[in-house]
Amino acid sequence: MARPSDGRKDQELINILTANARIPLAEIAKTLGVSRATVQGRLTRLEREGAIVGYTTVLGKDDAHNTALSAIILIELEVKQQGNVIALLRKKSEIIQCYTLNGHFDLFVKIKCATSTHLDEIIDWIAEMDGVRRTTSSILLARKFER
Structure with a gap:
């Protein structure tokens, strides 16, 4: 079970990915004040635990494919x-x-x-x-x- 401080870091990581799922791990690490390896480990754990179940593309409002x-x-x-x-x-x-x-x-x-x-x-x-x-x-x- 994650410690409370780890839970806050996990939530910060999720918030960063929610805003931009393509952000480089090095940039996430810098924002969180942890190593790139720590970010990768957290991502792997969050995916394994089911907190993160996938990544997706959000189309812009002017996208030609957004006609549905x-x-x-x-x-x-x-x-x-x-x-x-x-x-x-x-x-x-x-x-x-x-x-x-x-x-x-x-x-x-x-x-x-x-x-x-x-x-x-x-x-x-x-x-x-x-x-x-x-x-x-x-x-x-x-x-x-x-x-």
Whole structure:
């Protein structure tokens, strides 16, 4: 188990990578005041422990490939249907995130599709799923920032 000071350094490392996952290890080491080998060791441990599970590319708002439509759907479930619904949602590659919620809705789902017609089909598929009581959807417009 990491000591509290190590936990703070781990969080600082994660914050640096969240801002820029391509930053050189030497620069991270300088920022954290540790050696490059220490940074590499922390990264390896955080990946092994599952705190860091991957690195990704975030496209700019003017990128020519950023033409997909994204939407969020809030889903209210029938009692004891969460496992079944999540299992079905997981099978659709267009569904890129799924979170459980407290409050009136049970799930938050983010969808990404190439066309509005396809997005509409996915939203309808979710709404008609056994165990789904009701949904509410919003299309995401412009990303103002992302961490």
